[in-house]
């Protein structure tokens with residue numbers, strides 16, 4: 001199926017029916033993140049409850065299928081395919097934000113360290129950074145980047161602590 005030949009409404013419906021997923025959009029050169037944001041979170045679902053910070057440039061949220069408690073992603077509002085495409089100003093700002101959030105996650109979750117990675121490979125993707133905590137009971141090293149994912153469990157207190165520290169007021 002050539003997704004590019006479908007009408008916009010047909011494509012949205014196929015995503016709603018889960019007949020077209022993230023990888024299909026990526027392969028068709030359609031950014032899943034921008035598609036999701038432009039279409040009322042039809043692909044990933046509403047994540048307002050997981051957002052710990054947002055401004056006109058960035059969105060920072062707890063990952064829905066984390067590799068560690070406190071696994072956070074920061075994505076840009078503007079579309080960039082990967083880090084190699086990002087303009088210098090956004091690049092500087094996102095790393096300063098990442099540093100702040102890494103310290104906050106470390107403190108809030110009692111992690112021993114927080115790792116940072118960004119990949120965004122494939123024909124189409126949306127630039128984001130991943131911040132993955134490493135706890136004292138875990139070995140140091142790159143295996144922490146590929147720890148098995150598990151189901152997200154909401155911790156309202158920790159979310160509140162981080163939102164307050166970042167001066168973020170959640171949407172009502």
Ligand SMILES: [Zn+2]
Nearest residue numbers: 031034079126
């Ligand atoms: Zn995008």
